[in-house]
Amino acid sequence: xxxxxxxxxxxxxDYKSAIKPIWCPGCGDFSVLSALTKALAELQLPPxxxxxxSGIGCSSRIPAYTSMYxxxxxxGRALPTAIGLKVARPDLTVLVTGGDGxxxxxxxxxxxxxxxxxxxxxxxxxxxxVYGMTKxxxxxxxxxxxxxxxxxxxxxxxxxxxxxxxxxxxxxxxVARCFTGDPNNVAEIIVEAIRHPGFSLVQVLSxxxxxxxxxxxxxxxxxxxxxxxxxxxARAARRxxxxxxxxxxxxxxxxxxxxxRPDLGGSGATVADLERQFLR
Amino acid sequence: xxxxxxxxxxxxSGGAGVITAGAMLLEAASRAGWYAYMTRSSGPQIRxxxxxxxxxxxxxxxxxxxxCFHLLVAIDWNNVGRFAAELPLSAGSLVVSDPxxxxxxxxxxxxGARSVALxxxxxxxxxxxxxxxxxxxxxxAALIGLPEAPLLEVLQKxxxxxxxxxxxxxxxALRAGMAAAKDYPAVPRLPAAETRPGTRWSITGNExxxxxxxxxGVRFVAAYPITPATDMLxxxxxxxxKVGGTLVQAEDELAxxxxxxxxxxxxxPSLTATSGPGLSLxxxxxxxxxxxxxxxxxxxxxxxxxxxxxxxxxxxxxxNIALYGMxxxxxxxxxxxxxxxxxxxxxxxxxxxxxxxQTVAIVLSDQAMGQARAVIPRPxxxxxxxxxxxxxxxxxxxxxxxAVTASGVSPMAIPGMHGLQYTADGLEHNETGTPSxxxxxxxxxxxxxxxxxxxxxxxxxxxxxxxxxxxxxITWGSSTGPAREALRRYEAGxxxxxxxxxxxxxxxxxxxxxxxxxGVIRALVVEQSHSGQxxxxxxxxxxxxxxxxxxxxxxxxxxxPGDVLGELASWS
Ligand SMILES: Cc1ncc(C[n+]2csc(CCOP(=O)(O)OP(=O)(O)O)c2C)c(N)n1
Ligand code: SF4
Numbered sequence: 001x002x003x004x005x006x007x008x009x010x011x012x013x014d015y016k017s018a019i020k021p022i023w024c025p026g027c028g029d030f031s032v033l034s035a036l037t038k039a040l041a042e043l044q045l046p047p048x049x050x051x052x053x054s055g056i057g058c059s060s061r062i063p064a065y066t067s068m069y070x071x072x073x074x075x076g077r078a079l080p081t082a083i084g085l086k087v088a089r090p091d092l093t094v095l096v097t098g099g100d101g102x103x104x105x106x107x108x109x110x111x112x113x114x115x116x117x118x119x120x121x122x123x124x125x126x127x128x129x130v131y132g133m134t135k136x137x138x139x140x141x142x143x144x145x146x147x148x149x150x151x152x153x154x155x156x157x158x159x160x161x162x163x164x165x166x167x168x169x170x171x172x173x174x175v176a177r178c179f180t181g182d183p184n185n186v187a188e189i190i191v192e193a194i195r196h197p198g199f200s201l202v203q204v205l206s207x208x209x210x211x212x213x214x215x216x217x218x219x220x221x222x223x224x225x226x227x228x229x230x231x232x233x234a235r236a237a238r239r240x241x242x243x244x245x246x247x248x249x250x251x252x253x254x255x256x257x258x259x260x261r262p263d264l265g266g267s268g269a270t271v272a273d274l275e276r277q278f279l280r
Numbered sequence: 281x282x283x284x285x286x287x288x289x290x291x292x293s294g295g296a297g298v299i300t301a302g303a304m305l306l307e308a309a310s311r312a313g314w315y316a317y318m319t320r321s322s323g324p325q326i327r328x329x330x331x332x333x334x335x336x337x338x339x340x341x342x343x344x345x346x347x348c349f350h351l352l353v354a355i356d357w358n359n360v361g362r363f364a365a366e367l368p369l370s371a372g373s374l375v376v377s378d379p380x381x382x383x384x385x386x387x388x389x390x391x392g393a394r395s396v397a398l399x400x401x402x403x404x405x406x407x408x409x410x411x412x413x414x415x416x417x418x419x420x421a422a423l424i425g426l427p428e429a430p431l432l433e434v435l436q437k438x439x440x441x442x443x444x445x446x447x448x449x450x451x452x453a454l455r456a457g458m459a460a461a462k463d464y465p466a467v468p469r470l471p472a473a474e475t476r477p478g479t480r481w482s483i484t485g486n487e488x489x490x491x492x493x494x495x496x497g498v499r500f501v502a503a504y505p506i507t508p509a510t511d512m513l514x515x516x517x518x519x520x521x522k523v524g525g526t527l528v529q530a531e532d533e534l535a536x537x538x539x540x541x542x543x544x545x546x547x548x549p550s551l552t553a554t555s556g557p558g559l560s561l562x563x564x565x566x567x568x569x570x571x572x573x574x575x576x577x578x579x580x581x582x583x584x585x586x587x588x589x590x591x592x593x594x595x596x597x598x599x600n601i602a603l604y605g606m607x608x609x610x611x612x613x614x615x616x617x618x619x620x621x622x623x624x625x626x627x628x629x630x631x632x633x634x635x636x637x638q639t640v641a642i643v644l645s646d647q648a649m650g651q652a653r654a655v656i657p658r659p660x661x662x663x664x665x666x667x668x669x670x671x672x673x674x675x676x677x678x679x680x681x682x683a684v685t686a687s688g689v690s691p692m693a694i695p696g697m698h699g700l701q702y703t704a705d706g707l708e709h710n711e712t713g714t715p716s717x718x719x720x721x722x723x724x725x726x727x728x729x730x731x732x733x734x735x736x737x738x739x740x741x742x743x744x745x746x747x748x749x750x751x752x753x754i755t756w757g758s759s760t761g762p763a764r765e766a767l768r769r770y771e772a773g774x775x776x777x778x779x780x781x782x783x784x785x786x787x788x789x790x791x792x793x794x795x796x797x798x799g800v801i802r803a804l805v806v807e808q809s810h811s812g813q814x815x816x817x818x819x820x821x822x823x824x825x826x827x828x829x830x831x832x833x834x835x836x837x838x839x840x841p842g843d844v845l846g847e848l849a850s851w852s
Contacts, residue, residue, distance in 0.1 A: 019714055048698035053542065063703045064714060069695040070703030071545055072715075073538065074568045080502075080535035084542030084550070085695075087528060088500045092546065092695050113531035264499075266524030271495055274519050278481040278491075280310045280655065 010044055012037040017067050022058075028180035028206030028215075029059050032126055035186035036095070037066065042191050050093045053082040055107060057099035057133045059126035059206065076106030079114040082121050090261055093194060094121040101131045104140040104161055111163075115170035115199055120259040122193045122200040125163060128208035128215065136211030148211065163203055164252065165240040168233060173198030173255040175236065176229075179205045179248040181219040192251055198259040205248065218246075225250040285338040286424045286468040287346040289367050290416060292355030294328025297413035302333025304434050305417060306653060309337045310482050311430035313473030316655040317342045317620075319648060321366050322592065323359060330359040332367065337424065339473055341656055343619040344761030347842035349373055350467040351423060352388070353416045354381070355400055361385030365837060369393040374467050376419060378412070396464050403456045409449030410456070418457025425469035428458070481656050485649040486512035488623035488659075489579055490519065493551050495624070496631025497666030498577065499525030500550040502539035504532050507591045508647040509553040509581040516553075533558040537565040540576050544569075545704055547694035549635055549666040553579040556598050557588065559605070559642075566640050567606045568706040570729065573682065573692070575634040575641075575668065579627065582646040584835045593836030594648035596757050596808040599817060602642045603786055611730045613641040614786035618744060618760035620654040625662055626783060629741060632664035637732050638692055644785070646808075648838055649758040668692055671700055680711040684724050688732025733787045742784040745796045749776030751848065752797055752825075755806040756782045756814055759839050763806045766844035777848065788821040802827035804847050810834035 015037035023029050040050065050068040054060035056075035063070025069092075073081045078096050086094040103111050103125050114123065129146075131137040137149045138156045141163065145155040164175050174196040178186045186204055193200035205222065207215035225247035230236050236253035288305070292298040299320055306316045317336045323329035334349070336342050348368045354360055354377040364387035369375065373393035377384060378400045398419055400412035421431055431454060439446045483491075490512045493501075501520060503513050517527040525548075530536040533554055540550035554562065559580045569576045582598045584590030602614045613633055617626035627643055634641040671679055671691035681702040683690045690711075693700035707715040708722050716722070744760070747767055755763045760781040767779045780796050797803070803825050807814035812832040818824060831839070831847050 046698060048701055049696055051546075051695045064705070067701055069693075069701050071542065071572075072703055072705045072707060073541065073572075074564055074706055077534060077538040077565060077568075080530065080538035081542035081545075083535075084500065084502060084528075084539030084544075085546045086542075087526065087539070088543035088548040088550070089546035089695065109531055110535055113535065262526040262528070263521070264524055264526060267522045269522035271491075271523060274491065274494065274522065275481075278483045278487070279478060279658070280307075280480040280482050 010041050010047070012041040015040045015047055015067050017065055019064050021065050022061060024210045026209040027058065028128065028208070029062070029126055031180035031183040032059070032124065032186060032204055032206055033062055033065055035183040036062070036124070036190060038183070038187035039190035039194065042187065043194060045093055049091070050095065051085055052095045052097060053085065054078045054097045055102040057102045057131070059097060059099040060102055062097045076102055077110065078102065079107060079110040079123065083114060083117065083119045086119050086121050087262060090264070095194070096121055096123045098125060099132065100125060100127045100129060100141045100163070101139040104163055108140070112166070112170045115167050115172040115201065117260045118171055118173050118198045118257050120197050120199070120261065122190065122202065124190065124202045124204060126204050126206040127163065128206050128212060130208050130211050132208045132211060162240060164201065165237065167201040168237055168240065168253060171257065172201040173257050173259070174200035174251070175253040176251040177203045177205070177248050179218065179222045180207065181222065182249065185249050189251060196254060198255065198257055222246045222248045224248065225252070229254050231256065284468065284470055285336055285342060285346060286351070286470055287336045287349045288351045288353070288420055288424070289332055289334045289349045290353050290420070291330070291332040291360045291363060291367070292413070293330045293358035294325065296355040297411060298331050298333050298355060301413040301417045302335060304438060305420060306335060306655065307482065308426060308430040308434045310480055310655040311433055311475065312426055313475040314338060314470060314655070315341045317344065317652060318654070319345070319652045321363055323362060330362060332360070332363050334366070337470060339470060343654070344765050344841060345838055347840045351376070351420065352393070353420060354384070355412050355416055356381045357385060361387055364388055374465055376464070394465050398457070398460055403460065404453055407449055407452045407456065409446060410453035411450070414450045414453035415457035418454035419461035421454070422458040422461040423464060423467050425471070427472070479658055481658050482653065483620065483656065484511070484651060484653045485617070485620040485623040485645055486581065486651065487515045488620055489617070489627040489643070489645055489650070490516040492624040492627030493577065493631055494519060494523060495662065496628040496664060497549040497635070498551045498631055499523070500540060500543035500548045501527040501552065502530045502536040503527070503552045503554065504530050504536050504558060506555045506558050508583055508651050509555050509579065512553045512579065512581065512650065533561040534565065537562040537578070541565060541569050541574050544574050544576050545695070549575070549631055551577040551579060551631070553581065555581050555583050556585045559598060559601060563601070563605045566612070567608060567610050569640045570606065570610045570612050571706045572704040573638040573690070573729070574704060575638050577627070577630050577634050577641045577643060579643045579645060581650040582644060590836055592647065594646045594758065594808065594838070595835030596646060596759065597810065597813060597834070598644060599785070599809065599813040602644055603817065609726055611733050611787065612639050613637070613733065614644065615641060615784055616644040616757040616782070617649065618757055618781045618783060620649055620652050621656045621659055623649060624659050628662050629664050631666050635666040635668045636689070637736060638668065638689060639733065644757060646758050670694065673697060673700070681713045682709055682711045682725060684711055684728050687735060688728040738784055738789065742782065742789045742792055743796065744781040744783065745778065747771065747776065747778040749778055750799060750801045751777040751851065752780055752800040752803045753777060753806055753844065754780045754782070754803050754818060756785065759806045759808055762839045762841045763844050765841035766848065769841060769845050770848050785817070790822055793822050797825065801825050802851060804844070805830040805832070806839060806844055807832045808835055808839055
């Protein structure tokens, strides 16, 4: 390992790139970016050993705004990309970032199976209950009566998902919710998520001030969750069933499932050994 | 020396053990010093159901079925009529069936083949623990001249765990079959061959492809099960674990392709294997790997399409999607092995090329080749290994992942290399990797992604070019076996022709092609697709002689050497 980088102290700005985000002024995603860099400074992880993987959306632009290894893939496929990377390179810290559309709609199947597979990655889902990048359509977390999109002028009429409840049911090993209005808290939660082994799911309420300007009110609606985390999945599930989505700031659940980590050590066999079975 | 060959089909309903007996026959033949090529066919049932083992044994290596079977042994006739089209017989063929089973299906009878009755069930019943498939195997051995010793060796190996009694029972059944067949009308007998243990391999195309991938350096595989690619994956899973890699069964093909992109981004040569429906799902992300210049290999074992099509049967009809399936201008490699043996070389070469050129290599194998088992001369070592160009750590000040270079290949940093961090992107980008929609960046990156493929020297491996003369057979993939045999027969008749079997389908090699066809005035195109996908591809990219014929027809029936020879003969 590089001793020089080990010795150095990283500050949050060491994890930022020089690229200026394309986001609208006031977008919640700015806070997530800064919380992420703070979290990494807290952990003192060398930027060269961290990879940030994303799909497509405003929120998915994060990798290039950091100074770490980044992979900006296609819409909805960040999780499998990150899982492939982490399984092949267990030595890296792998983070996945993206929106509610990317992760829960087009990437919904991967979301379920990522929770279930429990690879040691941290998934930060920036939930703004809308597709920001494509200019304001309903997402799987949008209320059924939201009439702000020309695509569904009468509202979708379809009930929204509860991402944390689904994640928990599917096997996520760490579940938390936080709000961009308190970036220090977001940073703290990301630190815990990265430290916790297995698949860590962090839902960040991240307002889209352009297509959901009413989300400015979130800062008045959110409240610090009244209880500390549990290690009992059933209890966490009960809490989520009665939850209005605005309990933030705390880890809800920490599980102890063994992460999926195939042994890459081999048995000492060579390719020539493999060939022997064909010999006649 | 001209090859002497004999073709045998062994058919029966589920539980009759025809596939087991077929595998034992192949194994014994290889021990007797012969070469072999075996495919199997089965009905639509998931388990059991009628099946046929179709085999060709030869004194020289064989890579294709013959025009007809010399010998058909049917343990019973239940539904075997369904395979009739796959079991061509001639008046010289011999049909051996059990009298208890009654008349042969009309399609079989119509061939005019000679027939004899072998009471397989009755004979088996007279031997405690005897089975009709062993009686059948004995009869086949006696007819084709396969000695008892190698059969006994195979019995001992296969039945080791069942004990001496089981071995003896099978041996008795074998001998009963041999004795009964002594006076049957003759089929071709193969001469005894020299046995040189350790000089042959018995391998399927899918296993050969899996081995080629691992030889090339693949250490991560993610895939979703699909016929007929699954057995390649089943072979690879334990093999990878042994050599320090892993195989992940993903939730779908979208996950498979993106997992291997992630793993390869992490520096580990990666592959997925699928068939048409899975390839269709993967196309968006294949474009991502091309744009982000992340090397991956996609093995597509073709089956009958479109849609779910004919999952268990072969067709060469995914050429179009492999070549043109991606949106945007997305140059990539498309390669096709042309025999069971070549599955090894071509897959290994594909890994090497994908890694060297930081792009996608789609390898088109097919059910016929992938699931065929062949006894082949031990393949040569291949020097092609995965070797990705990486940046020099210290030398890089402002590392540009997508630097525009003369070769078009830009050194690729791997996570963990400090100071060379970059973001790989499927969005068009500038040399640094920052998203850009400027025409200059788009053009420069499009140019380099194309240039790295077109400027590369693929050497002689782009095609197998054989023979000479003014007539050429142009083919690809598993159609090469029968085309090559047709060429041999044509030459044996005193005529001359050449064979061009294209292994590197993309990027196209017009100059090499022109050289291969110098002096050719007429060409026969041979492929297994309904619409003539390969013929149209040739028309679009290559200069063909004025006189061109295309033999293109859909699966599942294989192209047979006689079909190709017939087309050639009708020209002269
Ligand atoms: C296959 C595919 N379909 C559609 C799109 C268009 N698209 C881009 S981003 C996006 C939605 C993004 O929403 P979300 O993930 O919630 O992220 P946000 O922009 O709100 O941060 C869509 C539909 C695409 N890029 N690819
Ligand atoms: S559209 Fe919404 S989510 Fe996208 S950058 Fe603007 S505020 Fe943020």
